[in-house]
Amino acid sequence: MSNITIFNHPLISHKVALLRDKNTDTKQFRELVTEITLLMAYEAFRDMPTVEKIVETPLEKCVQRVVTENSIAIIPVLRAGLGMVEGILSHFPMAKVGHIGLYRDHEKLEPREYYCKLPENIDKKVCLIVDPMLATGGSANAAIALLKERNCTHIKLMNIICAPEGINAVHTAHPDVQIYCATMDRELNENGYILPGLGDAGDRIFGTK
Numbered sequence: 001m002s003n004i005t006i007f008n009h010p011l012i013s014h015k016v017a018l019l020r021d022k023n024t025d026t027k028q029f030r031e032l033v034t035e036i037t038l039l040m041a042y043e044a045f046r047d048m049p050t051v052e053k054i055v056e057t058p059l060e061k062c063v064q065r066v067v068t069e070n071s072i073a074i075i076p077v078l079r080a081g082l083g084m085v086e087g088i089l090s091h092f093p094m095a096k097v098g099h100i101g102l103y104r105d106h107e108k109l110e111p112r113e114y115y116c117k118l119p120e121n122i123d124k125k126v127c128l129i130v131d132p133m134l135a136t137g138g139s140a141n142a143a144i145a146l147l148k149e150r151n152c153t154h155i156k157l158m159n160i161i162c163a164p165e166g167i168n169a170v171h172t173a174h175p176d177v178q179i180y181c182a183t184m185d186r187e188l189n190e191n192g193y194i195l196p197g198l199g200d201a202g203d204r205i206f207g208t209k
Helices: 010-020 026-044 082-089 138-149 164-173 201-206
Strands: 004-006 050-056 061-067 072-078 099-105 110-117 126-130 155-162 178-184
Touching: 010 026, 010 155, 010 178, 026 082, 026 155, 026 178, 026 201, 072 082, 072 138, 082 126, 082 201, 099 138, 110 138, 126 138, 138 155, 138 164, 155 164, 164 178
Parallel strands: 004 178, 072 099, 072 126, 126 155, 155 178
Antiparallel strands: 050 061, 099 110
């Protein structure tokens, strides 16, 4: 599966270890999510659309490639995905940000949409969906489907902790979508939570538990 990138970088691994620790407080947890996302974004943005621009240095003019203006949209899946936005905006502060609200039906383990607000001309942008956890793949598939309904053709998915079941589900349903994961964990438990995981990412980001 060439469109799936599982990061094997010691710095990312180190930060994920801190992220997992049950004793990591809310402030540090948020900072780690931002830092991991920033590191992952280097690879995710490798094929961003670019144009040539003339730049005048103190000595002469030269041609330099720059990212095409208004070509990127960050789409966090609410609410936990919000924690990953800042890391990407550190690279591209002018990127547009949309929001997709999904919650999981804990009985059926299926996503339910409650909010969707996307930038104008979303079909012309590279859409990067972000969510710290990829568990069953239901929410990711639903978010991807919402973008495809709006004729988006260049979609990427970025997660920090992934379960094999979620990766397989997304790849099966959307083999054209590039997936970036900081690490792949062992499995899901009977309640659909990732093991060993890190608990509920949303609660830990926002201090609600």
